[in-house]
Amino acid sequence: MASVLSVDVNDILREVVENIKMLEEQPNVMRLSHSELRAVAEQHAIKTRYGNMVFMTSVRNRSAGLTVYIGSPRVMDYQRLSEKQVDILEEVPETLEKVHKYIKKAPLVRVDKVMGSNEEFTPICTMFVSTQRKDCIRLAYMLDVLLFDRDKVTMGREKPHLYLLFIPEWHEKDRQILVFPEVGVTYVLGSDYFGEAKKGFLRMAMWCAKQRGMLGIHAGAKIVRARGVDEKLKRYSMLLFGLSATGKTTHICHNHGLDPELGEGIEIVQDDVLFLRMDGSALGTENGFFLKTDIDPINQPLIWKAATKENAVFENVMVDFEGNVHFLDDTLTGNGRGVFPRSDLDPTCLSPSINLPPLSELDGMVIIFITRRNTVVPIISKLTIEQAAAAFMLGESIETAASDPTRIGESVRVVGTNPFIVGDPAEEGLWFYEFLKRNESKVQCYLLNTGGVGEILTKRGRKVIVEQKPLRVQIWETAAIIRGVLRGTIKWTYEPYFGVMIPSYVEDVDMSKFNPENFYTREQIEDYVKQLKAERAYYLIHNFWGFLEKIELTEELARFIGLDVVSYEFPLPQRPASVSQTELKASEAVELLDPPTEQSK
Numbered sequence: 001m002a003s004v005l006s007v008d009v010n011d012i013l014r015e016v017v018e019n020i021k022m023l024e025e026q027p028n029v030m031r032l033s034h035s036e037l038r039a040v041a042e043q044h045a046i047k048t049r050y051g052n053m054v055f056m057t058s059v060r061n062r063s064a065g066l067t068v069y070i071g072s073p074r075v076m077d078y079q080r081l082s083e084k085q086v087d088i089l090e091e092v093p094e095t096l097e098k099v100h101k102y103i104k105k106a107p108l109v110r111v112d113k114v115m116g117s118n119e120e121f122t123p124i125c126t127m128f129v130s131t132q133r134k135d136c137i138r139l140a141y142m143l144d145v146l147l148f149d150r151d152k153v154t155m156g157r158e159k160p161h162l163y164l165l166f167i168p169e170w171h172e173k174d175r176q177i178l179v180f181p182e183v184g185v186t187y188v189l190g191s192d193y194f195g196e197a198k199k200g201f202l203r204m205a206m207w208c209a210k211q212r213g214m215l216g217i218h219a220g221a222k223i224v225r226a227r228g229v230d231e232k233l234k235r236y237s238m239l240l241f242g243l244s245a246t247g248k249t250t251h252i253c254h255n256h257g258l259d260p261e262l263g264e265g266i267e268i269v270q271d272d273v274l275f276l277r278m279d280g281s282a283l284g285t286e287n288g289f290f291l292k293t294d295i296d297p298i299n300q301p302l303i304w305k306a307a308t309k310e311n312a313v314f315e316n317v318m319v320d321f322e323g324n325v326h327f328l329d330d331t332l333t334g335n336g337r338g339v340f341p342r343s344d345l346d347p348t349c350l351s352p353s354i355n356l357p358p359l360s361e362l363d364g365m366v367i368i369f370i371t372r373r374n375t376v377v378p379i380i381s382k383l384t385i386e387q388a389a390a391a392f393m394l395g396e397s398i399e400t401a402a403s404d405p406t407r408i409g410e411s412v413r414v415v416g417t418n419p420f421i422v423g424d425p426a427e428e429g430l431w432f433y434e435f436l437k438r439n440e441s442k443v444q445c446y447l448l449n450t451g452g453v454g455e456i457l458t459k460r461g462r463k464v465i466v467e468q469k470p471l472r473v474q475i476w477e478t479a480a481i482i483r484g485v486l487r488g489t490i491k492w493t494y495e496p497y498f499g500v501m502i503p504s505y506v507e508d509v510d511m512s513k514f515n516p517e518n519f520y521t522r523e524q525i526e527d528y529v530k531q532l533k534a535e536r537a538y539y540l541i542h543n544f545w546g547f548l549e550k551i552e553l554t555e556e557l558a559r560f561i562g563l564d565v566v567s568y569e570f571p572l573p574q575r576p577a578s579v580s581q582t583e584l585k586a587s588e589a590v591e592l593l594d595p596p597t598e599q600s601k
Helices: 009-025 034-042 083-090 092-102 134-146 195-211 248-252 301-307 385-394 425-438 475-487 522-543 545-550 555-561 579-585 587-591
Strands: 029-031 053-055 067-069 108-114 124-130 161-167 176-180 185-189 215-227 233-242 265-270 273-276 282-284 288-292 313-315 337-341 364-371 380-383 396-398 411-413 443-449 456-460 463-468 491-495 500-505
Touching: 009 092, 009 108, 009 161, 009 176, 009 185, 034 134, 053 134, 067 083, 083 092, 092 161, 092 176, 092 185, 108 134, 124 134, 124 195, 134 195, 134 288, 134 313, 134 337, 161 195, 176 195, 185 195, 195 215, 195 273, 215 248, 215 282, 215 425, 215 475, 233 248, 248 288, 248 364, 248 475, 265 273, 288 301, 301 337, 364 385, 364 475, 380 385, 385 425, 385 443, 385 522, 385 555, 411 522, 425 545, 443 475, 522 545, 522 555
Parallel strands: 029 108, 053 313, 067 176, 124 161, 161 185, 233 364, 364 443
Antiparallel strands: 108 124, 176 185, 215 233, 215 265, 215 273, 273 282, 288 337, 313 337, 380 443, 380 500, 396 411, 456 463, 491 500
């Protein structure tokens, strides 16, 4: 049997393009208007008291471990593939033969949309979804809500055409997502989770943007107006990076208690992906928001109001027999999701544009990397540009009960907090570092911890026991901290463990209660700090040496990424003399990778 590893990849790419384009003229492909899509989708929906729709899916998360990239060496990295992903790759020619026969017969619905609205770069997005399972018409409807109609946007000079084929009814045992970035095609086989469509198009578009000198970032964006200590009203762009469930959408859609009577306020731009340019401008992508449904009207009033309008569409959210929606009930899944049009947000908090202006038109940019940890990471840290570039490469958070109950508290690291990077992640980190250097006078960078302090976990077999619960930072406290950043009212002091600046004073928030010394002994604190720093150093040294070679290595950076823990000397050599030497120098990191034991606490 031929495999993708033994055939000419160009032949495979040609076959994929030919077959996907043939669908444009086939009689089994149907197009429906927005109202027609909604009417058909409603037949398979649970209707809520708000008049919106909820659907139950068979697959309730993205199938990241079953996703493979196929193309030239620029997009295929055999070293990072799991055994299952290698198996999928080996069977690609046979899989494509089956798929291409199937789509000549299966009933398909076609949706044509546009990503973005600007004069530069607006990918055209065409999805073909099989409706062999009638309820899967919702996938077409949700994409129709999320992206733009061509006649309602400004079209860019460059319009790469992206295609996504969705076959939810494919064999469950053969579930897979095949991505062909260089020709702009993705096949989703055996999943009915809408996130595969949303992220599938964004993944391909980010690759296209990178070829055009932009950086696709997994971040929310808004414009904020805040009156500083000098009484001047200043206007900033804000980017919030964060992995799933860290609070990215929550804080993009929060007004931070800014005072409209002082002229302060927010203008929400985007909540997920933008294409950043070196001048600080960024091109938005979507006409809708894709939210995690653990929301409430007190902490997330803007999102709540939009989510309770009839245009919202949800997956796997609890609805009772009377049509009441229980957003915080995670009985069915910890990953309930929904889509609503951005026009359903409060218009007083909504930017008229989905794009960010260049820094030349603003007073500055605030970049916030959101993490969620519960031990010794400060609630907010002010970063140097080198630390910020490293924070981008680290992309840190932790496993939660919703993501993997057997790994609660363990570190998760994804470059740029972006699981959809195609190609070398270090290239993206170096692009971002260059952006920070060029705009250093106008950019402020912070690491924001939306978790807490003080947690102690122990592991008994596969079970994780919470011995001491953390003191969690509340959403209103995080909002007050961000307000202080924007107004410039925070007083900062040096924190020696991580080499960062942390607040000694934040208006309206008692920061002293988050001091780790309130929860741990000095020895425990040092154990947790060394553990985290060793993990960081080990991760960067073994995965992204090329990035470390090219970044200016300061003492603050060394403390932040743990090079002081693993005894690296300055300056870094051009490259490791050998892998074994690298492993030897990082030996302390290896020893520290196990969590502190009860005896060491």
